[in-house]
Amino acid sequence: MTTLMLMLWPLLSGLFLFCLIKVPTRTVQWVNIALHLVWGVFMWQSWAGFAPDQLGTVSWSWEWFPSLGSSLALGVDGLNLPLIVLNFILSLLLAFYSLGKEKLGASYLALFSILNAGSVGSLLALDALAFYVFWEFMLIPMYFLIGKWGSKNRVYAALKFFAFTMAGSLLMLLAIIALGTEYNTLSWNALRDAQIPYNGLGGFQGLVFLGFLVAFAVKIPVWPLHTWLPDAHTEAPTGASVILAGVLLKLGVYGIARWCLALFPMASQDVAIPMMVLGAIGVVVGSFAAWKQTDIKRMIAYSSVAHLAFMVLGLFAFQEEALQGAMFQNLAHGLSTGALFLIFGIIYDRTHTREISQYGGLASRNGLLASAFVFSAMASIGLPGLPGFVGEFLILSGTFFSNKTIALVSLSGVLLGSIYMLSMLRKVVFGPVGPTLEAHEIRLQWNEWVAIVPLLVLMLVLGLQPQFIFEKSKFAVEWILALMTSGWGV
Amino acid sequence: MTVSPTFLQWLLGAVTLALALLVILGRNPVVSAISLMGTLFSTGLIFFSVGAQFVGAVQILIYAGAISVLFIFVVMLLDLRPTRVRIPGRAPVYVFSFVVCALFFVAAILSVLPVLRNLGAIEILGLSEAGLDQGPVAISMQLLSKYMIPFQATALLLLAAVMGVVVLGKKNMLSERKQSEQK
Amino acid sequence: MNQFFESGLFQVSAAHWAALAPYLALCVGIALTTVAAGFKASAHIHKILLAVSLGAAAALACWGMGSGDISFFGTSLALGDTMRWTLLAVTSLALLSSLFVDEEEHGEWSTLLLISTLGLVLLPGARDWVAFFVYLETLAIPGYVIAGLRLRRDGGFEAALKYLLMGAFASSLLLMGMALVYGSAGSLDYATIQEVAVRGLPSTLLIGGAFLIAVSLAFKVALVPVHMWAADIYQAAPTGLAAFLAGAGKVAVFMAMLAAFVGCGFLQVETFAKLFTFLGAASVIVGNLMALTQKNLRRMLAYSSVASAGYVALTLPVGAAATMAILLYLVTYALGLLVCFACLEALVRITGKSSSSTLEISDLKQVDSKKAGLVIALFSLGIFSMAGIPPLPGFLGKYLMISALWSSGQLLAAGWIVVGSMLGLAYYLKIMVPLYLDAPSANKMVSLRPSVRGPLAGAFLGLVLMFAWVWAYSQMVAVG
Known part of the structure; x- marks a missing residue:
């Protein structure tokens, strides 16, 4: 029941918030926070009651279409729990961030809750059709969030986001239909047990795998399918950017782990090298692109492309450290990039410009905020002591064992990462005060600090004590790895 | 043949x-x-x-x-x-x-x-x-047995046709009369 | 003479009468509305009579569910569970469409609508071509008349004339096809034709006849290349008629096509199946591309209708296995379209236009999302359902059709449906832009008048019914 409420509560909250359209914004925003806190109770129950060695246990199921072999099956295990909690944390902090902002009223918050329902739902889903429903379902609120509350080019960005993601998903739909027709069931556990035989990439397992892979590759995004991300990130409102970077992109990585690696291990092995190459290219291209940007949000977006390309490396290196690193980096990146977008969003709310040239000397305008910004940027670069380091180190060391060349190429990405990030920091935070910062006061309200500080604390905690997460995901990672190395003989 | x-x-x-x-x-x-x-x-x-x-x-x-x-x-x-x-x-x-x-x-x-x-x-x-297998008797036998339902449906079809003609014609005539009265 | 009546084919038992009950309800309705029209009864009475008779027909169809297969007089009418589902779908769609009728037209409207509905619900039950033709005309002729009721308004004359002429042409094609089929098979019964078609190499004459029949029926559901009437009629016809044709009309005619082509064994002829794949693929492409270029909302919905007919045409070659998939898709699509029409009606009253025929996409900018929130929400749900986005019901229909195609090995057709869905997204999203994403233009909208409540209720009802259908489907036990 708790598991069901993890998904159902935000959905009901969203519908409830829609009814509050005529209510004054401030009240609605507080109601939203209250609803989030109740959601948090369910989160806490799930976290506390979690047994690390469960994988794919279905805690709640409803046979909605027995004729299709599908049921709405939800379950928590080591693969999805950390991401679900991350989703909650980011959403709660964003709820605090939105206090006092007149534009972020009932419909915005309602759409956000519905988006949460969709993302948590796809994380919880242990049935292919249910997964697909939630996966697609997320597109609608995201489309509206970007399209209505975003900046100048928002319509174009929203349309591009929707079109790219949907196109990828439709291939996944064909793959799901093929699975359902062939095996008469769409349950993850049943498909796992079915041990789908492999006949090369053109065979059944291969093609179905590719269908799933394309959908996830668009979402992550893997170079060269990444062109929707910079637009979506730049044009989206702050809250949507944070959730996009923090949760939605991670769903792609999660999807590969849950659906591609676990169900189609042999096919995954066959595409491992090409995927790693794409990952390495993504790291380098993303980093260079980020370096050249003059729009701060766009730069952070490209850095996301680079970081997620790293995770693709980790997924397909098929080494324990790399896979563990990838799952961990999921969280780390969510926190650090989320924090970057949040902090910059707060600044943007006051200055309304994203041009680097307009900025400078943030440190002298608001020292605390500048420190928080630098802190998050360091986490993003991968400074030891912060979670980015843990993730990157594990991924690189794992990849090194797998393929030295690719590892070396990606190492350069780490270097580039620090270059563009530090260069951005120099231009924005230090030096003489830029025109826009001159013109606008950067003073934070209490709720904005409430939104930022927990992120910083979490980053520090995770950076120094990553075991916290490793214990939860260890079982799942080891299981997947065993599949990778010995195929169906496990 | x-x-x-x-x-x-x-x-x-x-x-x-x-x-x-x-x-x-x-x-x-x-x-x-x-x-x-x-x-x-x-x-x-x-x-x-x-x-x-x-x-x-x-x-x-x-x-x-x-x-x-x-x-x-x-x-x-x-x-x-x-x-x-x-x-x-x-x-x-x-x-x-x-x-x-x-x-x-x-x-x-x-x-x-x-x-x-x-x-x-x-x-x-x-x-x-x-x-018996050709001619009007045969046809009517078929109409009243095998094609009974289409036969009844035809009656309704005719009703629709009559109604349609009246309705469409009525509107025409009404508007024409109005036009000629205005002249 | 006695041999006819003793052959047992023409016995009518109590079970027959019970099975006929929905049809009788419609006939009683026809009689009552004609009398009411004669006595110049008010529109209210007509609406009540319509609702009661259509509702009774739907209810009786439900009540008869599961009582087995019954056939009347050999081939006039065959009633099974599929037919009852179709009955339920068509009568409920007709009922919803009838909610949109303008007050002053009600007198003739009710009777004609009921007669047309009767033709619609008889059509999928025909088991020989004579009955088929008669039922087809019964449903078509009242349609022509209703289309012509608004001759003077907004291009109504051209649309009605186009519809009539093309419909008459299609009927003549049907007759020609039937003649050829009769010539080669010696009988117009489906069963006999099937024996001939399946026996060996069906003769060119038979295939030619089947092709002609297919093309003429393609006209009725607006498949490319005989789709030209759809845009004009959907735009110019009264909302009720457009909703009726697009919704109830499509459901019944497609189910009838399925029954006829499976019954006659045409679908096992390879060229025939290929014809439908071709018609479907062409409709998907042309429908979606044309919809993208439209500015008028009704025309856009018309072309999207053409595309959706294309999806169904692609699925037809699967045969009997795809029956529930096609029915569910058509019903959810029809309900989605109904919801959209209802919201367009509401929007008309908000933007102050004279009728929804003239609503353009750019007019949607005038709607203030704060005040008209409910209308916009319902409209979006309708659009997203037609686009096939989960978790809305339209998705299930598409999923089932693609599944059916995949199971029967027609991967290319399945791919077309997927491609078509992607294309369809483009114009569905295009509507969303002025509705939500642009700031409302300077001309403030006319405030929400109470007359919006009627269409809103209709839209809401449509939405609820969509989910009800999905639920009903989920209750069906797994079949293999």
């Missing part, structure tokens, strides 16, 4: 087509209406010539009968007065139509002739046991 068309049927076919063309090409609506009547009449004769006497008779009765009404309607609609119809004398269309009518007359006589010559053929029209 194909039967090659007899000379009579060729003739009737040609006449039908010629009259049909006249319907489209005739410049006067009256000419079109009368040609239509002729087309349907000769189609009926074709039915006679293949042995479907019942259908042929029905075709002539219904179509020719209905078309007469259409003819009158057109005249009414266009408010034609006899003096308005010009008779240009030696126009080619009149030669053409004279030839067509002559052929038509010949064909009509020839097609009905076998029936007239063989009055015993009336028995074929269904009054004896042997003829």
